Amino acid sequence: MKSATLTNGRFYRRKAMNFFMNSLAWASALMAVTPVLLIFFYTVGKGASYIDLDFFTHMPRPVGEPGGGMANAILGTLILLGLGSVVGLPIGILAGIYLAEFGRNKFGEVVRFMTDVLSGVPSIVVGVVAYTLVVLPMKQFSALAGGVALGILMIPTVTRTSEEMIRLVPDSYREAGLALGIPQWKTTLRIVLRTAFTGITTGVLLAMARIAGETAPLLFTALGNRFWSTAIDQPIASLPVFIYDYAKAPFEDWNNQAWAAALVLIFMISILSFTIRFVTRSRFQND
Amino acid sequence: MPTKSIVLSLFLTFSGLSYAQTQLNGAGATFPYVLYSKWFDVYKQKTGVQFNYQSIGSGGGIKQIIEGTVDFGATDGPMKDEQLAETSKKQGVDVLHIPTVLGAVVVTYNLPQLGAGLKLTPETLAGIFLGEVTKWNDRRIASTNPGKNLSDQTIIVAHRSDGSGTSFIFTDYLSKVSKQWETKVGRGTSVRWPTGLGAKGNEGVAGLVKQTEGSIGYVELAYAVKNHLPYAWMKNKAGEFIEPTLESVSAAAAGAAKDMPEDFRVSITNADGKSSYPISGFTWLLVYKKNRDKSKGEALVNFLKWAMADGQSYASDLLYAPLPKEVIKLVEVRVQSIK
Amino acid sequence: MEEETIVENPRSQEQTGDVVSVGSDLLSGVTDKRRVRKYNLGDLLFKNLTVLFAVVVLMLVLLMAFEMYDGSKLSFQEFGTGFVTSSSWDPVEEDYGALPFMYGTIVSSLLALLIALPLSVGVAIFLSELAPSWVERPVSFMVELLAGVPSIVYGLWGIFVLVPWIRKTVEPFLSDHLGFLPLFRGAPYGFGMLAAGMILAVMILPIIASISRDVLRSVPRLQREAALAIGATQWETTRIVLRDSRSGILGATMLGLGRAIGETMAVTMVIGNRPEISFSLFDPGYTMASVIANEFTEATTEMYINALIEVAFILFVITIVVNMLARLLVWSATRKWK
Numbered sequence: 001m002k003s004a005t006l007t008n009g010r011f012y013r014r015k016a017m018n019f020f021m022n023s024l025a026w027a028s029a030l031m032a033v034t035p036v037l038l039i040f041f042y043t044v045g046k047g048a049s050y051i052d053l054d055f056f057t058h059m060p061r062p063v064g065e066p067g068g069g070m071a072n073a074i075l076g077t078l079i080l081l082g083l084g085s086v087v088g089l090p091i092g093i094l095a096g097i098y099l100a101e102f103g104r105n106k107f108g109e110v111v112r113f114m115t116d117v118l119s120g121v122p123s124i125v126v127g128v129v130a131y132t133l134v135v136l137p138m139k140q141f142s143a144l145a146g147g148v149a150l151g152i153l154m155i156p157t158v159t160r161t162s163e164e165m166i167r168l169v170p171d172s173y174r175e176a177g178l179a180l181g182i183p184q185w186k187t188t189l190r191i192v193l194r195t196a197f198t199g200i201t202t203g204v205l206l207a208m209a210r211i212a213g214e215t216a217p218l219l220f221t222a223l224g225n226r227f228w229s230t231a232i233d234q235p236i237a238s239l240p241v242f243i244y245d246y247a248k249a250p251f252e253d254w255n256n257q258a259w260a261a262a263l264v265l266i267f268m269i270s271i272l273s274f275t276i277r278f279v280t281r282s283r284f285q286n287d
Numbered sequence: 288m289p290t291k292s293i294v295l296s297l298f299l300t301f302s303g304l305s306y307a308q309t310q311l312n313g314a315g316a317t318f319p320y321v322l323y324s325k326w327f328d329v330y331k332q333k334t335g336v337q338f339n340y341q342s343i344g345s346g347g348g349i350k351q352i353i354e355g356t357v358d359f360g361a362t363d364g365p366m367k368d369e370q371l372a373e374t375s376k377k378q379g380v381d382v383l384h385i386p387t388v389l390g391a392v393v394v395t396y397n398l399p400q401l402g403a404g405l406k407l408t409p410e411t412l413a414g415i416f417l418g419e420v421t422k423w424n425d426r427r428i429a430s431t432n433p434g435k436n437l438s439d440q441t442i443i444v445a446h447r448s449d450g451s452g453t454s455f456i457f458t459d460y461l462s463k464v465s466k467q468w469e470t471k472v473g474r475g476t477s478v479r480w481p482t483g484l485g486a487k488g489n490e491g492v493a494g495l496v497k498q499t500e501g502s503i504g505y506v507e508l509a510y511a512v513k514n515h516l517p518y519a520w521m522k523n524k525a526g527e528f529i530e531p532t533l534e535s536v537s538a539a540a541a542g543a544a545k546d547m548p549e550d551f552r553v554s555i556t557n558a559d560g561k562s563s564y565p566i567s568g569f570t571w572l573l574v575y576k577k578n579r580d581k582s583k584g585e586a587l588v589n590f591l592k593w594a595m596a597d598g599q600s601y602a603s604d605l606l607y608a609p610l611p612k613e614v615i616k617l618v619e620v621r622v623q624s625i626k
Numbered sequence: 627m628e629e630e631t632i633v634e635n636p637r638s639q640e641q642t643g644d645v646v647s648v649g650s651d652l653l654s655g656v657t658d659k660r661r662v663r664k665y666n667l668g669d670l671l672f673k674n675l676t677v678l679f680a681v682v683v684l685m686l687v688l689l690m691a692f693e694m695y696d697g698s699k700l701s702f703q704e705f706g707t708g709f710v711t712s713s714s715w716d717p718v719e720e721d722y723g724a725l726p727f728m729y730g731t732i733v734s735s736l737l738a739l740l741i742a743l744p745l746s747v748g749v750a751i752f753l754s755e756l757a758p759s760w761v762e763r764p765v766s767f768m769v770e771l772l773a774g775v776p777s778i779v780y781g782l783w784g785i786f787v788l789v790p791w792i793r794k795t796v797e798p799f800l801s802d803h804l805g806f807l808p809l810f811r812g813a814p815y816g817f818g819m820l821a822a823g824m825i826l827a828v829m830i831l832p833i834i835a836s837i838s839r840d841v842l843r844s845v846p847r848l849q850r851e852a853a854l855a856i857g858a859t860q861w862e863t864t865r866i867v868l869r870d871s872r873s874g875i876l877g878a879t880m881l882g883l884g885r886a887i888g889e890t891m892a893v894t895m896v897i898g899n900r901p902e903i904s905f906s907l908f909d910p911g912y913t914m915a916s917v918i919a920n921e922f923t924e925a926t927t928e929m930y931i932n933a934l935i936e937v938a939f940i941l942f943v944i945t946i947v948v949n950m951l952a953r954l955l956v957w958s959a960t961r962k963w964k
């Protein structure tokens with residue numbers, strides 16, 4: 001009798017504990033979702049009303065004068081993404097091919113380790129290095145310097161996803177190619193890479209989404225530009241740097257434009273993320 | 288470094304691709320940014336020549352002109368002799384200081400119940416920024432502001448986190464009026480602040496003060512007025528409380544204008560004169576005597592001539608004091624030597 | 627001939643040696659000599675090209691380390707180890723010490739972990755053990771969205787939403803109720819260590835949560851079924867799963883820490899940028915990353931720039947160590963069940 005109540009009591013205690021801990025997990029999920037909702041709520045709430053045609057087609061106005069847009073910064077961000085890709089993709093993809101196809105040795109391990117090291121390097125440090133390597137010898141802040149910094153930041157993501165995706169290609173594909181008398185390099189390029197193409201694209205898009213909002217490495221490389229500029233040997237405007245400048249400024253109109261720019265930036269990154277989802281989905285359907 | 292030469296050759300290949308367009312890049316002081324961005328906007332519409340100016344702070348302007356990464360710099364704290372020597376050594380050319388306008392550094396605050404026109408003595412101001420005066424109802428503040436509504440709110444000091452000419456003018460002034468400040472902190476574009484919050488740029492300090500009740504900071508007059516922030520009247524050398532206005536800044540410059548040094552590097556803080564506002568200063572463009580590229584040199588000369596003539600008329604609207612006539616004449620002569 | 631093919635083809639040697647060498651046998655049998663030579667040359671070129679780019683990645687990291695070592699020599703000679711123990715940062719006197727920045731980086735990151743870790747583990751448990759799939763999908767998606775928001779947007783949100791909220795609500799509340807602790811003293815600036823810690827917490831939460839979720843999921847179903855079969859409650863089962871995932875979650879935490887340590891923009895915008903060591907979380911601070919962001923373009927003297935690059939170097943080394951530990955832990959944790 002006594003022991004029955006005891007086990008009963010323990011049973012209820014265990015039940016209560018179970019309920020309590022599960023509720024905590026639900027609560028933390030709720031708390032994790034809250035900032036997402038808050039950030040999106042504020043960005044849309046504060047930014048949306050300042051996005052109009054002018055925002056995409058006009059240039060920034062002089063300090064303190066309301067109006068104007070960020071056409072040059074939007075273009076600049078796209079150019080920087082392009083330059084970053086030109087620098088980062090060849091290195092990333094080819095290093096990825098090496099790791100997947102030839103990298104099962106000591107040297108491969110070292111490269112893999114260094115790629116991981118690179119992915120942990122803070123972006124501000126990459127900015128410092130790009131300044132000493134590109135800006136100082138060129139004696140010029142430039143879009144190119146910004147592209148180099150962003151490209152370096154893309155490499156680890158691209159390398160590791162390329163490696164993994166190429167690894168996923170079944171060996172029977174390679175053997176089939178070789179059996180037909182196709183040289184290995186052609187097999188890799190024409191058969192293996194083609195099969196892994198969507199996977200590698202995902203990696204590339206992921207890397208682009210990661211660097212699209214990078215600000216710190218641009219501060220001392222691409223600097224900024226208040227004019228329309230497409231020259232890659234000149235300083236160039238970018239949305240993140242504009243957000244930074246406009247957010248800390250005391251001018252209300254600038255603050256509002258910072259929110260609008262943040263909204264546009266998030267929208268651009270979302271497009272990249274949705275493309276990733278689309279690409280990965282169609283890949284699984286093919287399989 | 289072999290890598291550097293690789294990068295350089297890469298650059299040479301790429302630079303052929305970018306189409307020709309006269310663009311000069313500059314960076315530096317945030318103090319005159321309001322005016323400069325107006326100037327460069329107007330000038331671009333007038334002539335098509337782009338002066339891309341980034342307000343990264345005076346320290347940044349000096350640094351980048353030393354490293355030769357910009358075509359022109361801007362500062363409100365003159366370069367030191369060592370810095371000028373270093374530039375000559377690194378870039379093989381001399382740097383000129385070209386004064387463009389004058390401005391006031393105003394002590395701005397966020398104290399809604401107080402309204403405009405707080406009156407401060409130099410000693411109290413130094414005390415606040417040294418962290419010795421910590422409450423708004425401190426006796427030293429109250430004594431010069433009888434009848435004002437001062438609560439026991441904590442004073443939140445805001446200063447620059449970046450290297451700043453505004454900071455230079457401000458600390459130069461405090462060093463002149465307070466022995467303690469001079470020994471403990473000193474003057475410079477970046478100093479070790481005894482107390483307070485750091486914010487980047489004049490924009491940042493004005494933004495911080497605007498956001499934070501009970502705060503006090505120092506910004507260029509234009510930033511305070513444009514943001515409807517109140518600012519303090521300062522007791523000057525002659526013992527008068529002076530409101531920072533274009534007239535009181537010009538008054539401070541009057542002495543210096545008559546006795547301008549050859550290289551234009553002059554401090555006008557704590558100036559003589561009954562109506563002089565004591566925390567005023569020139570702001571300079573830093574240009575190379577000989578430019579990398581002949582067309583850039585010409586563009587600079589043309590622009591500087593325009594700035595001395597038409598450009599000066601934009602100053603007052605934006606709350607900068609135009610240069611005294613004598614100084615303009617000197618500058619116009621000096622500009623001719625730029626190549 | 628065969629010998630050569632295999633040497634050219636280390637992958638086949640190690641991974642699928644048998645099959646490919648059979649293929650090569652066939653190949654050498656059916657192709658004429660010219661064809662074989664071409665095959666070797668093309669492969670050689672292609673392989674060496676990929677090797678070259680792999681070397682580029684390697685060199686890049688070494689170059690970065692070298693550039694920072696080279697760029698900080700002056701201050702290293704001048705201050706030696708005193709650089710990391712001195713808390714003076716005085717550009718006028720040219721006296722530099724990195725302690726306040728290291729302190730700021732460590733405290734803001736630890737504070738972020740303190741807030742984010744329990745939450746992330748809760749989220750991971752929720753996603754992997756509890757949530758029905760119609761809730762799990764959207765919550766997972768939102769957590770991933772959180773990871774995709776750029777740092778600068780967090781900073782923007784920090785300045786205009788988080789900091790005013792901290793100044794008006796959080797700090798007065800904390801100083802009223804917990805003001806006896808030295809942690810919660812001082813004027814409510816809003817900008818400061820607390821704001822930095824909170825914004826970092828939001829930023830690292832998705833990283834820790836999503837990796838922990840994967841680690842939890844990698845625990846075999848059998849473990850759970852065994853526990854449930856002997857009558858364990860859901861929570862007791864989860865505890866067993868958690869115990870098995872400890873090192874993986876620790877690894878996820880370290881990855882989050884690595885991100886927090888290197889985070890620049892959002893922190894710079896809310897921490898108050900003041901090189902001082904203060905125990906109160908209300909007080910402004912400074913981190914290694916923010917001091918570089920703020921002062922790098924304008925460090926006017928050689929010593930100043932050297933000191934800043936040395937800060938960057940220290941930051942570089944710290945993040946590498948933290949990341950390596952993290953990867954080792956995650957790797958060993960997910961490997962356990964394979």
